[in-house]
Amino acid sequence: MKKDKTNFFSQMFLILLIVISLVPIFLVLVNSFKGHVDIVKNPLSFPTSLSFDNYKIAWETGKFSKGFINSIKLTSITIIIVLICSSLAGYVLSSKRIKGAGAILTYFMMAMTVPIQIFLFPLYYVIASLDLIGVVPVVSVILAATSMPLAVFLMRTFFLAVPKELEEAAIIDGATTWQVIWHIMRPIVSPGMITVATIVGLQTWNEYLITSTFLQGEESFTATLGFLSMNGTYSSDQGILMAAAVIMIFPIVVFFIAVQKYFVDGMVSGAVKG
Structure with a gap:
């Protein structure tokens, strides 16, 4: 009985947190179909009709067609740099392979x-001296550098959870270091x-x-x-x-829903050993 009560209150608390998190997003979505006067009059009311005029104006004014391309480019390059560097650093630092x-x-x-x-x-x-202001890949390198410390610590934790016997067996079979990293470590x-x-x-x-x-000029603007x-x-x-806020939020929500299973699995497996 005590355990059931604990589970019940835990679930109710989680439901409360979900409601608190989703209600603001829901209100933004509802108000994105309303005019300014209707929002000021009653921000909690539902729109009388579904009009996408706000979205059209927001898309054109915010220049999201170009902004999303720059954001995708910036994010992709940053992720690739961080994954390559943090994975190699995490592998090396996981077993103190260097002095x-x-x-x-x-x-x-x-x-x-x-x-x-x-x-x-x-x-x-x-x-600015190198005349690289507004170059997206250059900003990606800067962002990758700022993200690297946390990424290295996380990847080191995941490599620590890999049994040493797997690597030793691969080396005995004649695998090189790169083969061990790519074929043995990477899938795990x-x-x-x-x-x-x-x-x-x-x-x-x-x-x-x-x-x-560093991204000056509308041509290099990101969606943000x-x-x-x-x-x-x-x-x-x-x-x-x-409407502009919904346009900004939508890709993030879709991306996180797509990877949430792997994200949770990674967080759980990374907590095994530190």
């Missing part, structure tokens, strides 16, 4: 505490790679400070920058801003 592994881990731990704002001015000076730590890719991807997609600093650029123009029309 000074402890010092390297300490360095990554300290790097996680340093705010990126400290490096913005020197980075901007160097990139793939949930961890998906977890890292999800975390880095969401952070990159929503990033504002670095992208607004396009959305935020609407605040001054349509700050008095909440319906259009709500």
Whole structure:
């Protein structure tokens, strides 16, 4: 009886958290079909008719057609860089295959505490001197560097959970280091790679400070920058801003729903050993 009561209250608490999380998103969706006057009059009411005028104006004004392409490009390149570098670093640091592994881990731990704002001015000076302002791959490298410490720690945790016997058996059979990493390690730590890719991807997609600093000009704007650029123009029309918010949220929701199973599996398997 006591266990059943505990499970009941736990489930009710989780349902409450779900409602608290989904109600704001639901209100944004409902109000995106309404005019500004209707929203101000009663933001909790349902629209009398489904009109997509707000979405058309938001799409054109926010320049989302170009912004989504830049966001996808920026996010994809950042994820690829982080996955390659963090996977190799995590493999090397998982069993202290090099001298000074402890010092390297300490360095990554300290790097996680340093705010990126400290490096913005020197980075901007160097990139501007090289005439690379507005180049999306360059910003991807910067974002990858900021995400690397956490990604390395996560990948190291996943590699630690791999039994050493598998690697030793492959080496005895004559496998090279690259063959061990690609054919033995990669399939096992793939949930961890998906977890890292999800975390880095969401952070990159929503990033504002670095992208607004180095991606200047509407041609290089991401979807996030396009959305935020609407605040001054349509700050008095909440319906259009709500529609733009839905356009921004929709790809993230779809992406997370698609990878949630692998994301949860990766988080659970990564918690086995640290």
